[in-house]
Each structure stands twice: as C-alpha cells, then as structure tokens.
Amino acid sequence: MRHVLRIMRDQYRTAPGLFWLGVLVAILPAAAGILLLGVAGWFITAAAIAGLSGVFLNIFVPSAIIRALAIIRTAGRYGERVITHDATFRFLADLRNRVFSAYSDGGTSGQRSGLLLNRLTQDIDALDQIYLRLVVPAGVILVCSFALVLFWASVSRDILLLGLFFLGAWGALTLRSFKRADVKAARRADAAREAMRLRAADMASGRRDLAIYGGLENAALNVLEADRRFADAEETGERRTNQLLKQSSFIGQVFLASILVMCVLGVMTQSLSPALAIGLVLLVLALPELFGQMLPGLSRLPRMTLAAARVKTAQSKNVCIAPDTIEAGPGLAGDKPPVLQFRDVTFRYPGAARTVLDTLSFEVAPGEVVGVAGRSGCGKSTIASLASRLVVPEAGAILVNGFNLQKIDEPDLRRQITVLGQKPYLFNDTIEANLRIAKKDATDDMLWQALEHAALRDRVLENASGLQTVLGEGGLGLSGGERRRLALARALLTRPSLFILDEMTEGLDDVIAADVLQRFLEFKGSAAVLMIAHKRRELDVADRIIRLDQSPHA
Amino acid sequence: MREKNKKNGDTKDAERQSLDTSVDMAGRASPAEAASLRNAGLLFVVADLLWILQAALIAYALGFLPGFATAQETIGEYARQVLLYPALLAAVGVILIAAIRSVLQARALNASRRIARGIETRTRENLLMSAAKGSPAAPFPSAGAFASHVTEQVELLGPYYRSFGLQSVRLRIVPIAIVLVTAWVSWLAALILLVAGPVIPLFMALIGMRAKSASADQQEELTRLSGALLDRIRGLETLRLFGAVQRTATDMARAGDRFRESTMKVLRIAFLSSTVLELFSALGIAFCAVYVGFSLLGDITIGTWGAPLSFTGGLFVLLLAPEFFAPLRAYAGAYHDRAAGIAAQEKLALIAGEISRSVNSGDLAASERSKSATGFTTPPEISFSDVGLRLGGRQVFLGLNLVVDPGETVFLSGPSGCGKTTVLDCILGFHAPQSGSVLVGGQPICDTAAALRENVMWLGQEPRLFHGTVRHNLLKGLPPTTTVSDDAFWQSLQIAGAADLVRRLPRGLSTQIGEDGFGLSVGEIRRLALARAAMRRDAKLLLADEPTASLDAETAADVIRGLEQLATGRTVLIATHDAEVLQMSGRRFVMTRPERALTEGLPA
Structure with missing residues (x-):
C-alpha cells in the first residue's frame, strides 16, 4: 500500500496541474449523471402536480437544465478521458526513464536477468491503472459524496x-478491500505465470534433452x-471481485428501498x-x-500493489553500490x-567457495x-571485467595509467579503455545505431x-538498406561470428x-582472422592491448604472454 | 448470439468431418461450453429483467404522492393506507428481488468464469500434449513464440469468454424487453429509446473503425517501446563500456514523448466512440423525462394507447430508461476483450498448425506403446540393416548397414550433413525408417526406444540445461523418486571435469542456472551436460554427438577423458570429426553423403 501511495505521489509530481485537472473534469460527468435523474424525477412530479391542480409551472427552465446536464455529462466524459490518459502517459514515460537511470547508476550485479526485466516492463505498464482506476474515481466519489451530504443536510436530518x-457502508466496503488486497495471491499468480513461460520455452528449445x-x-x-x-x-x-460487485450493488438497492420509505414518510408528515x-429517490x-x-x-489493487512495490524496489536497489575502498599505492x-x-x-x-583469481599481479x-592465456573458466574474462570496473576485486588494487581504478571518473575511464567482451551485446536496432554507440558523431566513412x-x-553491402539494416528478427540475420565482428x-x-x-577472432576462419588481426595491429597505433585468447594466432602476435593456469591457485 | 450459433455449427461440422485428426488448440468453445455460457448469460438477463419488477414496485409506491399532495388530506389512517403501506410493500419487495438478483448475477459470473477458465486450461493442455508427442528431431516453433502462445495468448481467451459472452447475450435480450415494456405504457417513449439506442452501434462502428487500425498500430508501438527499454537495459553493460548511458537515456526519453503524443492523437478519436454512447444515452434519458413531464402537464397528448399517461406510468418509463442503455455500455466495454480474444484464437490456430506438422513429421507416440519394455542390464548390440530413411523429401539413408558389438566403441565420422546425428536419433526412436530394420539388443527400436530413452547416457550437440539449480539439472536423468547423495553428484561432476567449475559457482550445486540465473559458457554447459x-550409472549405452565442437583444447581434453571413463563396460557410439576424439580406442565408421553409406571398418 505504501508503494502505491508513493507511485501516486510520483505521478502527482510529474504533472501536478494535469493530476488535479483530470480529477476535476471527471467530476463533471459523474455529477451530471446523478443530477440528470434527480432533476428529471423532480420535474415529472412537479409537472404531474401542476397538471392535476392547474398551478402554473415554469417548464422551460427544468427541461433546459435536463438537456444541459445531458450535454455536460457527454462533454465531461470526453474531456476526462483525454486529460487523465494524457497525465498517465506522461507519468509512465517519466517512470520508464527513471527506471532506466536507476539501473544505469547501479552496479552490474547479476540482477539483470531477462526474466526480471520482462516482469519490470509488465509492472510499469500495470501502473497506469493507479491513477485512472483508483485516484480519479476516489476523487470523484469524495467530492460527490461531500456535495450529497451538504444537499441531504439541507433537506432533513433523517x-x-x-x-x-449508506455512504459509510460503501466506504467500509472500500476500506476492507484495501486492507484485504491479497498481494500474496498476485505474487503467486505472477510466479506461476513465469514458471509456465519458462517451462514452455524449455519445451520448445530443449526438446531432445527433455525427451531423454x-x-x-x-x-x-x-x-x-x-x-x-x-x-x-x-x-x-x-472470487473477491465478484463478491465486491455483489455487495456494492446490494448496498445500492437497500439504500434505494430505504430512501423510498423515508421519502414517503416525509411527504406524509409534510416535511x-x-x-x-x-x-x-431518483x-x-x-x-x-x-x-x-x-x-x-x-479488484486490481493486489496486482497494482505488487507492481508498485517491485518498481519501487527496482528503483531503490540499484542506486549506486559504492565500490569497496581499496588501498592503492601512489602511481609508480x-x-x-x-x-x-x-x-x-x-x-x-x-558466496562461492573458490576464488576465481587469487593474488594476481601483472602490468601492461x-x-x-x-x-592472457589459460583454459576456459580459469578467470581470463574476469580480468576484463575487473579492469573495466564491471566487478570489484575482493582484495588488491588495480591501477589505470597510474591512478586507482576505483577513483577514476566514469567518462575518463571509458575514454581510456575499450573492451570487446566475450558476449558483446548488440541492440535490436540498425547497424548504424549499434556502431554509433561507440562514437556518436562518427561519419559514415568512419563506420x-x-x-x-x-x-x-x-556482408553489410549485400543488404539493400546497408547501414540502416535492422538487426534481429525480421532484419539482418547475422551468424554468431558475424555478430562478434560487428561488435569488433x-x-x-x-x-x-x-x-x-x-x-577477438572467435568465429572467424583462419584467413580472415589473420587479416583482421593484422589490420588491427596497424590500426591500434600507440594503444596497449590486453589480448585474452585461447587460440595460437592471437597469442602469437603478443609481445608477452601471461599464463593463468600456471598459477597454483587458479 | 447469432455469431456463436454459427460458430457452434461450424465446430459441429468440423467435428463430423475430422473427429480424430484435430484437437482444438485454438481455444474455441466446444458446443457444450457455448451452451453453458449462453445459460450463464440468460441468468444474467433474468437478473436484469427483474429490475422491471422493482421499477414497477417503486413507481407504484411513489405514484400516489402527487395525488396525495393535491388532495390536501391530513395525516391519519387514510394517509397510512394510501401512502405508507404501498411504500413498505415496495421496499420489502425491492430488497427481496435485489437479493434474488445478486444471487443470479453471482451465479452467472461464477459459471462463465469457470467455463472460461476451463477453455484456457484445455487449450494449454492440447497445445502442450501435442507438442510432447512430436519427435524432438522434427522442426518446432521457436521457444519465444511457443512460450508466449502458451501463456499470454491463451490468457487472452479468458476475458473474451468470461465477459463478452455474458454481455452479448444481455445485449440481445434486455434492451428489446425494456422497449417492449416501455411501449406497453407509452409507444412514444419506446420510440425515443429505439431511436437513441440503435444509432449508438452505428456511430460507434463508424468511429471505431477509424480508431481501430490506428490503435492496433499504437499497441505495437508501445510493445516496441517496452522492448526497446528491455533491450537497452540488457545491453547496459555495453552502453557503460562505451560511456553511452546518458545519451541513451536522453534518446529513450525523446522516444517516450513522441509515443505519448501520437498515442493521444489516436485516443482522441477512439474516445469519441464512447462519447457518442454517452451522448445518446444521456439524451435518451433526457428526452424521456421531458416527454413524460410535458405529457403529465397535458401539453403533449399523443404517445399512449388512448388514456393519457399517468404519473405512475411516466415514473416507470423514467426508471426503465437508464437500464435500456446499461447493456449497450457494458457491451462496448467488453468489445475490446472480444477483439483481443479473436486475434489470439487466430494466432493460436497458426501455431497449432505448426505443431501438428511437427507431430506428423515424426511421432514419438509410435514408440511409446511398449513403455513396459525394460532397460538393458548388459551392453546391447546395435544393428542397422539395410536402413532407408527419407526426411522432408531428402534421402538421408539408403541401404545403411552398421553393427556395433556389445561393449564396443564406434566413432561415426563423415562430412557434415551425412546423417551422423540421424543415426543417433534413430536409435533413440526419434525417426522411424521407411525400410530395413534398426535393432538394439536384438529388439526393434519401436519396442525399446521409450525404455532406452529413460536409461541412456546421451550428450547432444548443443546440450541444453534447464531453469533450476545445478542439482536439479543433474537429477533430470534419474527417476523422480531416486535419492542421491552429494557424493554421487560430485563423482559425476568429477568424471565430466566439471567439479572445479561448480565449486567456483556462487552457490555451488544450488546455483540457479538457465535464463534467470548464472550465465554459463558453451564449454561449461557441455561439461555439466556430460x-x-554420467548420473545414469546403470545405463549400458553411451551416445554422444560432436562432444568437443567449439571447445578449447583443454576443455575438450576434459570431455574426452570423461567419455573414456564412461566408455568402459558400455556400448558407445560417438558422432565426431575431431581428431582428438578419434584418438580414443575404438573403431571408426565413415559415412558418406547422401545416398550410400560405406562400411570401412578402419581400426583407429
């Protein structure tokens, strides 16, 4: 519940004006709908009495009011929808941005599984309901109830x-469903749906393994x-939703019957x-x-509460994990x-029992x-992650150009070191966009x-759209080796x-690999290179080789 | 209703034509379910129609008020009889009927919910069970597509059957009944409703058609936007490494704003349709009220059947008017569910077709029949004699002869595409050869394959581990009830050269692997799969398909050492073209592509 309120507050802050305007405009159609029936009832009764007694009745004002109410109800409904939806979309766009920056500020802990992310986007989409289905109706109901109470007070005490x-009865019903919002059931439903999805995916992609x-x-x-x-x-x-529906409509009907008796009594006593x-009555x-x-x-409250809690946690958990302070000597x-x-x-x-790297020292x-040579799993790639500050060492120090790695400014560090990871990520975007991530203002020639x-x-020229070809499904289907080369x-x-x-040359055949390697060495200029490899051809061009498996600990 | 009847008719016809060939995987309601849904809808309609009775009671009780006011009577026995007793009677009647209505409504809602739920589960069951029947060697839809159909697309059927079914029955009966009852009091009031009512669907259709295609585009755009966020967060590491995080955040924000603006453009049109509904229902009620008022004043004298409109009659008409529009509005609300449900059915039908094709091209069931056959207690002999197999129009084997003696190790080698994997698949019962015979331990595969699959050491070309812990994955090979000591796990891991690797994982044997867990490299996955x-210690047959493909030399050596250990005391068949693997002791069997396989029997 706390999280739902915080999401409401966030939305309020995104666009305070629109937030209130939406609620205010939503009052128009609701109030007009109630008044329409009330005035109509009053009007036909007054007309009947005038018809019977021959007393003069101004008929044009009430009938004009009735038609005006019909118009207000219509126009109000339209305005309300447009304004509240606009407010919500603004908020969701803003929320998406904030979630993204929360993630990007955070460390790169193993948190970011595809599953978690899938859930996160679904959660964000579920949050549009909080304002549309909770805040706006609640605002409308509160204002209308207040007006009703004033009106009833002016009629009679009874x-x-x-x-x-009866307002209290509806209020109690609402409060109870707030209290009883079964977040656990929503969580169980989510977990079950995810299990269903994962297991179904396994059933399609691991068919041989599963059959055996x-x-x-x-x-x-x-x-x-x-x-x-x-x-x-x-x-x-x-079941709860149906129950709620049943109770709410029953309260309405009992209210109707009661006010019927009360009003007849009022007429009898001529009050x-x-x-x-x-x-x-109407x-x-x-x-x-x-x-x-x-x-x-x-009825959607449990789902919303769950979504709000998760989005809030995602936002807070990822605020920068400060790296452990590490004693580092001055630059050499x-x-x-x-x-x-x-x-x-x-x-x-x-939590692992064994270290991946143990008191490793070297310099470039x-x-x-x-x-850097060694068998798979010996920690070669961990060196790359450590040097690019994606993970933090348990002990020891890493220096880049003589400065403690943990203290270098992010932009400085990224300018000084370029990493081609073992599993580089390519975005579902054009080739050009994927390349420009490295250098925004590169000319086409450079690309x-x-x-x-x-x-x-x-390979790119083969495609009619050239640099504009979109990667991924329906676009350019690159093989594993080609994807690596694009990352390169x-x-x-x-x-x-x-x-x-x-x-570097994984997935390239020998001739191309030798060519690419040669070109790279010419291109690199004065830059130093840390070449992590298990293939001879890459190790052969190195001035010096560090063998990780020779360390007794690795 | 008409639509549903038509659908029923279709399914019946379809059933008569092909009773056994197809199970419903597209999530259509069976005739029985459609009938139950209709009944639930009728319950709902009855609850709605009871309002007419309640309205009559209210109108009856309140009908005396204007007369009383003009009669100038004072309080007394007369007033009590004329006013209070009818009012009390009406109040009690209204509450009693309300109780009945809410029971009926709850029943209708629960029934339709149960039926919708049943359709969802049945559709899933049919999809999954027929997916389980197909041979793993046959083509199959992609994992993402299959998973999203089984979960989300099927889930869209729920709201369709649950709410739309009820509302469409309601729409067909309730407004007409209310118009008829209104017409009995005043034909002019009924005419007002009739004019305002049917115009609504017309206008909504006109506006809706324009909005529909646009909003479908928007929906896709939104999906793309969410997808882009997901994509960028997944690749965040890459973005960080290139210092492009801030730039990307700005781009995303701009894309979000553009989306909002274009969506609002569409919604402004889409909301018009609900506005039209609102306009006509408000105007309908307003005109009814004005007409009744003027009639009672005596300014309008037409619209009734002879006698002038009484106050009771007028009030009754006014009470009924909102209820005439309520089903229309509820139907419009549920219309979206219908569109989504039908779209889902179309998608499900497509994937069902793909799955059926995969079942037809290779049916595991052929070998399931004799599941009772027991496994082997001694290394079996394998013999292919004169085997011919066509797959997808391509001749894979023609007159293939191959004998592997009990306990012997044989390496299948040959150019890629010569059918090495297919030989292994045949032994496992994934293909049924058109000619010749494949015997394992002297028995035809169709008798042995099912039992064999449950007790064979098999290492695939691209082995897959499943969502769960390392321990859970290792246990997959054993019958569900077996208890295994941690030592047994470590022994198997040791054989596969994976013990050190598991010790380095964050939580050892309990580390989650798979999509939501720790990313493993190809080499690591292969060693865990080995x-x-190895957990199947009683197995007497070892099959491995390119066990060292795309591994570095050291890891390959680990895998080969493991295979050597496992080979003793078992019949072994390994498909490979890796020279290192061929160093193991055993016989080499060279296959050629495509027609004729030659037995060369070179001692390796």
Missing part, C-alpha cells in the same frame, strides 16, 4: 442520517502444473414536497454507478606508468601487446572503415590507450 |  449510513532426460510428456505436465497454480491464484482474486421526495438510483467506478480499481615513479597494473588482485563470486606497459577492418563491409567494428571506432579484447 | 549423463 435523510442526512440515512445517507451517511525426464521425458517430454512430463515436461508438458510440468507446465500444466504451473497452469493449475496460476488458476488457483487467480481464482482467489476473481418534504412530493417533487423533492421523488427527486431524492438521485439514489444513480449512485451505484458512481460507486461502481471504483470497483475495477479495487618514472615518466610513464603502466597502462594497466594488477597488484595482488583476488576475486570470487559472492604503454603500447605493449600482452596475451564503413570500421566495418572493413572487422571484415564485415561486404564498434570497438574499432574508439581511440583508447588500452584495448581489452576477449577472444 | 555430468548429467
């Missing part, structure tokens, strides 16, 4: 008490088991005029619609410090090409040149003092 |  009683290990039929039954859990969890919520009495007839506006929001004496220096660096994954001098260096120019081209758009290349 | 195979 009517006021009766009205307060565990059986496809069992896998299908597994998915159905998740479906059953999903159904059970949803059932709770749906109420017949026209006013019938107006009051007013109550219109109330269930007013209070019904709140029901969809209330001498005119040119090493580009990269590891001093007794130890690293292990949080300016312009030097250093190879083509980079592609040429990575031996990918011809991207890296080649930068001019750092150190390149860290993790398996 | 450990999974």
